[in-house]
Amino acid sequence: MGSPETKQTKIWLAYSGLLLAVFFWAVNTVIAKAVVLEIRPMALSFYRWLIAFMIILPFAVSHLKKDGALIRQHLGFLFVLALPSVAGYNSILYFGAQYTTAVNISLVVAAMPVMTLLFSWIINKEKPLFLQSMGIFISIIGMLLIITKGSRQLLLNLSFNPGDLLIVFAIASWAFYSVLLKKRQIHISPISFLTVLIAFGTLCILPLYVWEFVVYKGFELNRVNISIFLYLGIFPSILSYIFWNYGVRTIGASVASVFMYLLPVFTAGIANVFLQESLFFHHFSGGLLILLGLLLSSRRRT
Structure with missing residues (x-):
């Protein structure tokens, strides 16, 4: 058994990793909003995952060879998993960022x-x-409060911001992926799993990116945009995944999930500084209802 000092170090490393993972995701949200007028959603999604794939592949080759038989056995299901996760979630989120604020997204x-x-x-x-x-009911009320800006008239007229609805659709896509993953687990190494999903997801995004390029043309490949793609490919795509999974293994999923409550806090702070986004009453009240719903829904039988 490890010493108390070693266990304590692992716990603090887990906490630090979880904080960084959520922070990287928060920056991803702000970037999605900041570059929306210059880089189209599918370009942002495609190059993010292409860079992530190029970086992770050299480290994954030996694992892919070892897991080859299982990967081939579950190839169809892995492709299905890649659709709502790598291909779907962030692509829809980037589309939603065209119409709503980074704070609303988070x-x-x-x-x-x-x-x-x-x-x-x-x-x-x-x-x-x-x-x-x-908890489900209260969180849905909180989401409605945010996407209607607290206006009963907007709710009655079903006049919602399309960006907010796209973000709801994005989290539904990720939730669907999570449920599928739990329903049928594949016992391959985490790095093999992530690499295959990134590969399939990037291939799915490619035709949509080509269509987007033909219709809207490309973007200027300057130093800032290259830095953005490198950040997206490394930090929220790979490092956040590694840090999050280390945290879950070390302190458990239920405790780790609490760190997601910091996503709106980090995003609001970053967006306020760099995008000058303001916070309103419906943000605070809707966020509190979502937080209450999360706390209730995380309860388990003892």
């Missing part, structure tokens, strides 16, 4: 665990507890 994304619980109920027939059901 607040709605914070409700992802509740959306996953709802999908588990629908697909896997995992009936939630009473408190979990209340």
Whole structure:
């Protein structure tokens, strides 16, 4: 058994890694909004994952050879998993960023665990507890409060910001992926799994990027844009994944999930400084309802 000092060091490393993972994702959200007028969504998504694939592949080759038989056995399912995760989630999020604020994106994304619980109920027939059901309901109210800006008139007229609705669709895409992953687990190494999903996801994005390029043309490949793509390919795509999984293995999924509550906090701070985005009452009240819903939905039987 490890010494108490070693265990304590691992715990602090896990906490630090989780903080960095969420921070990198927050910056990803702000970047999506900041570059929306210069770099189209599919270009942002395609080059992000292409760079991530090029970086991770040399480290994954030996693992891919070892897991080759299992990968071939589950090739179809791995392709299905890549659609709502690598190909779907961020591409839809980048489209949504054209029409809404980075703060709105982060607040709605914070409700992802509740959306996953709802999908588990629908697909896997995992009936939630009473408190979990209340959590789902309260979080949905919080999301509605944010996307309607607290206006009853907008709700009654079903006049929603298309960007906010796209973000809801994006988190539904990721929740669907999470439920599928739990329904049928594939016992290959994490790096093999991530590499295959990135490869399939990037291939799925490619035809959409080509169409986007033909219709809207490209973007200027300057030093700033290259830096943005390198950041997206390394930090939120690879390092966040590594740090998050280390945190989950070290302190458990339930404790790690609490760190996602910091996503709106980090995003709001960064967006306020770099994008001059303001916070309003519906942001605070909707965010608090989502937080309450998350706390209730994370309860388990003892």
